[in-house]
Amino acid sequence: MASLAFRQVLKRYGSGPAATQVIHGITANIADGEFVVVVGPSGCGKSTLLRMVAGLEEVTGGEIEIEGRVVNTVEPAKRDIAMVFQNYALYPHMSVFDNMAYGLRIRRLSKQEIRERVEATARLLELESLLQRRPAQLSGGQRQRVAMGRAIVRQPRAFLFDEPLSNLDAKLRAQTRVEIQKLHRSLGVTSLFVTHDQVEAMTLAQRMMVMNAGRLEQFGTPDEVYQQPASVFVAGFMGAPPMNLLRDAPGVRTDAILGVRPEHLRISTYGWQAVVESLELLGAERLVYLRLGREELCLRLSSAEAYPRVGTSVYVQPVESAAHHFDRATGLRVP
Amino acid sequence: MTSAPRAFVPGHLLAHAVLWVGLAITAFPLYLTFIASTLTSQELAQAPMPMWPGEQAWENYRKVLIEGMSGSHLSPPVWVMLRNSLAMALIIAAGKIIVSVLSAYAVVFFRFPGRMLCFWMIFITLMLPVEVRILPTYKVVTDLGLVNSFTGLTLPLIASATATLLFRQYFLTLPDELVEAGKLDGAGPLRFFLDVVLPLTRTQIAALFVILFVYGWNQYLWPLLIITDNKLDTIVVGLSKMIGSGGDATTNWHLVMATAVLALLPPVLVVILMQKWFVRGLVESEK
Numbered sequence: 001m002a003s004l005a006f007r008q009v010l011k012r013y014g015s016g017p018a019a020t021q022v023i024h025g026i027t028a029n030i031a032d033g034e035f036v037v038v039v040g041p042s043g044c045g046k047s048t049l050l051r052m053v054a055g056l057e058e059v060t061g062g063e064i065e066i067e068g069r070v071v072n073t074v075e076p077a078k079r080d081i082a083m084v085f086q087n088y089a090l091y092p093h094m095s096v097f098d099n100m101a102y103g104l105r106i107r108r109l110s111k112q113e114i115r116e117r118v119e120a121t122a123r124l125l126e127l128e129s130l131l132q133r134r135p136a137q138l139s140g141g142q143r144q145r146v147a148m149g150r151a152i153v154r155q156p157r158a159f160l161f162d163e164p165l166s167n168l169d170a171k172l173r174a175q176t177r178v179e180i181q182k183l184h185r186s187l188g189v190t191s192l193f194v195t196h197d198q199v200e201a202m203t204l205a206q207r208m209m210v211m212n213a214g215r216l217e218q219f220g221t222p223d224e225v226y227q228q229p230a231s232v233f234v235a236g237f238m239g240a241p242p243m244n245l246l247r248d249a250p251g252v253r254t255d256a257i258l259g260v261r262p263e264h265l266r267i268s269t270y271g272w273q274a275v276v277e278s279l280e281l282l283g284a285e286r287l288v289y290l291r292l293g294r295e296e297l298c299l300r301l302s303s304a305e306a307y308p309r310v311g312t313s314v315y316v317q318p319v320e321s322a323a324h325h326f327d328r329a330t331g332l333r334v335p
Numbered sequence: 336m337t338s339a340p341r342a343f344v345p346g347h348l349l350a351h352a353v354l355w356v357g358l359a360i361t362a363f364p365l366y367l368t369f370i371a372s373t374l375t376s377q378e379l380a381q382a383p384m385p386m387w388p389g390e391q392a393w394e395n396y397r398k399v400l401i402e403g404m405s406g407s408h409l410s411p412p413v414w415v416m417l418r419n420s421l422a423m424a425l426i427i428a429a430g431k432i433i434v435s436v437l438s439a440y441a442v443v444f445f446r447f448p449g450r451m452l453c454f455w456m457i458f459i460t461l462m463l464p465v466e467v468r469i470l471p472t473y474k475v476v477t478d479l480g481l482v483n484s485f486t487g488l489t490l491p492l493i494a495s496a497t498a499t500l501l502f503r504q505y506f507l508t509l510p511d512e513l514v515e516a517g518k519l520d521g522a523g524p525l526r527f528f529l530d531v532v533l534p535l536t537r538t539q540i541a542a543l544f545v546i547l548f549v550y551g552w553n554q555y556l557w558p559l560l561i562i563t564d565n566k567l568d569t570i571v572v573g574l575s576k577m578i579g580s581g582g583d584a585t586t587n588w589h590l591v592m593a594t595a596v597l598a599l600l601p602p603v604l605v606v607i608l609m610q611k612w613f614v615r616g617l618v619e620s621e622k
Contacts, residue, residue, distance in 0.1 A: 046454050054515075055518075055521060056515050056518065056519075075518075075519070076515075076518045076521065077518060077521035077522075081519070083516070084518060085512040085515070085516060085520050086512070087510060087512055087514035088512075089510060089513050089515065089516040090516075091513070091516075091530075091531055092535065093534040093535055095533075102517075102520050102522075102530070103520035103521060106520055106521040106522055106526065107521060150516075150520075154520075267355070
């Protein structure tokens with residue numbers, strides 16, 4: 001177990017004027033035993049950041065520390081961290097047992113200890129009956145668990161997860177999410193979990209790093225990120241459907257952006273007059289899409305509530321206490 | 336009649352006819368070779384020659400295997416030549432596989448200056464078969480004093496990395512994550528090669544072994560040039576020397592045919608025994 005720290009971490013590919021910078025100075029501290037999710041759209045540099053921690057990518061600038069020690073030039077194997085890959089990267093020709101034991105054999109543990117550790121991990125992940133199988137004989141969910149087992153069995157100082165759930169179907173993904181939470185509670189190992197799925201991020205994270213275009217937009221608990229987004233990007237990225245970001249509505253200043261979540265818009269007898277364009281029933285709730293001049297609005301109703309018909313004109317109004325204000329030039333939150 | 340038996344479909348009939356003709360064209364000479372190897376030279380000299388096996392099979396095969404060609408001082412017994420050929424084919428196949436698999440591993444998994452240059456230089460050797468570079472190679476081998484040795488016989492044939500390309504293409508299909516998982520598990524390059532890459536390449540190696548064994552076995556021009564000591568003759572060269580080189584310049588065709596049948600057997604056996612691996616290696620990639 002270990003704390004993790006990023007100090008002005010940069011990543012550039014190539015050199016000279018042709019270089020492309022993909023990470024622009026990230027600074028963050030992750031406490032010992034914390035579960036941190038790195039979330040952002042594809043291409044935002046989140047996987048690159050994770051791979052730099054693992055030692056699979058060189059750090060162009062700044063420092064990465066594990067337990068207070070700078071590891072920029074330390075070999076991946078010597079960093080004592082384990083990684084779960086998106087496609088699991090199991091050794092296809094080895095049995096489940098051998099897959100988990102391989103790293104331990106290289107570290108020259110005794111046969112006895114390897115057997116004990118692998119069996120204990122297999123019990124934890126309910127893989128006992130599969131130990132003699134090859135990866136090809138396993139289902140996607142089982143492979144995923146073997147990949148986690150391979151990480152756990154090493155008893156590393158930190159776990160790195162690179163979108164480990166994205167190859168599972170929706171139901172299994174939800175199950176595995178719960179399992180990962182349980183595992184983290186019982187093992188308490190510092191974990192860095194990369195995903196582009198905000199539901200995964202919200203449900204798993206103790207704290208989350210929201211990244212965009214190689215920059216850290218916000219680092220905070222899921223509550224903070226959802227309730228008090230630090231920038232327009234975070235506001236628009238987290239939440240489904242996304243927050244309404246209004247530039248051109250009555251009462252919005254020309255240098256500001258007004259953010260209102262769909263659940264914080266109310267149908268009222270006064271306020272903005274908007275036309276109902278379409279309706280979507282999602283089960284427990286109903287989404288109402290409205291047009292307000294050049295802006296589009298989304299409003300969330302409980303499915304039991306009365307709703308307006310398409311084509312009619314209604315008055316809507318934001319819940320003032322839940323509105324967010326952003327600076328139009330910088331995109332940053334205005335208190 | 337609602338449905339005709341499948342054999343009567345005209346298209347099938349034609350296809351079968353073509354296949355039978357092809358089979359006959361391929362198999363008939365082999366059959367003749369075998370028949371000739373079981374006859375005496377008098378029987379063989381009749382016109383037309385008999386179409387059924389004679390009674391000399393045991394005698395002919397025993398004679399060529401153990402004594403060699405009668406009246407000839409040029410040919411060693413066939414078992415010696417078979418042994419030479421077997422050794423040559425095995426060394427060439429094994430050597431080529433070792434060289435190619437290692438060079439492909441280097442080219443695919445390591446980033447070093449001149450990597451692509453190395454790859455292209457290896458690639459270019461594909462365009463230079465033994466026959467093209469035979470004179471300079473002969474000069475080099477002679478200068479090194481390797482004439483009449485197994486080293487001289489096999490080394491120049493090993494040193495063309497024909498299989499490198501095949502292994503490279505296969506290695507490129509291995510996911511990067513596998514390499515990275517190995518790095519995180521603490522496997523060094525050699526360890527990763529032995530524990531992961533090599534086991535995953537088994538079927539490809541087996542398939543290639545079949546091809547290269549037959550390639551080595553069938554070498555003719557190079558052994559003919561480099562080997563002047565009869566005791567080191569390979570079977571393919573030895574076979575050709577038997578023709579027209581009997582004691583009184585006649586050819587003992589029945590013995591030549593027996594030798595030909597013996598020369599055919601090892602490559603055929605290798606192909607048959609390794610057929611399962613061969614096909615798997617060419618069609619399946621186990622990942």
